[in-house]
Amino acid sequence: MKYYHVNQRDEIRRIYLQKGPFQPQNYKFPQRAFGGKQRRFNISWFDDNIYWLEYSIKENVTFCLCCYLFKSDIPNQGGSDHFVKSGFKAWNRKLGLDDHKARTPHIIVVQKCQILMNQRQSITTAFEKQTILQEKEYRILLNASIDCVRFLWRQGLAFRGHDKTDDSDNKCNFLEFLQWLAYRCDVVDRVVLKNAPKKKYSIEMQ
Structure with missing residues (x-):
């Protein structure tokens, strides 16, 4: 996001948020070995994290859409950086997802996303009222x-x-x-x- 002009960033973020995170439903998630056992991404994790969790078919990892959009505004997320850079792939540790969304940086960016979309909706509503x-x-x-x-x-x-x-x-x-x-x-x-x-x-x- 930092590569875009500052006046374009919010509009680009809105476009991403309107589309929502990529969450394939009819897809056979590939397995990965953990401790001698084969494990794969559990599709039910989307239900618990519908607003921010997205899956990369190409990389077979998950990312946080909200953290990605506001990474330039809130740096140094520590252990949560892999949800923006390399991606989360520890299919044997669902607690890793719970730990991420409980972190302060993640909570802040989710709030930023919600505020951004609410502002957009307020502007749209104002135009609609004016038109009526x-x-x-x-x-x-x-x-x-x-x-x-x-x-x-x-x-x-x-x-x-x-x-x-x-x-x-x-x-x-x-x-x-x-x-x-x-x-x-x-x-x-x-x-x-x-x-x-x-x-x-x-x-x-x-």
Whole structure:
């Protein structure tokens, strides 16, 4: 991670975390000799460490995704370094996994990962809420404009006027009626005329 520019690191970490650790399910894990006995990785270990433990098919070892992503921020993990560099492969010692996730450096990086993803979710939620609000404003603005157009059309009144300046006492019929609606409805007043957000409302009376 240290090889990436500092402004890119968090976004790259998010991509890794969104994909999650590589945990093959339909794979025949190869055996390795320990003390004269053949042992292999136990797939049930994924269930106990679903957030961070990943397996390398090529190397037949496991790594810690969280420690890998934040290794440059929290160096000197001591005995846990093999979960980032060489990989953990002591299939006869499940306690090695438990020992790793109980270490302070690992706990810190897991928290960092969770904070990073929560920040991303908060930003996404904020954009979604803003979009919903904008859609409501568009709808109110559109309905108010349509009501004005319908009224003028039914009455056979002209839309345009000769003086549409702000200090005019008698603007065009469309703007006068829209302003009349705004005076009597706070919801409409918040999204039309001077209160309309930029680039959301532009009706030219030709």
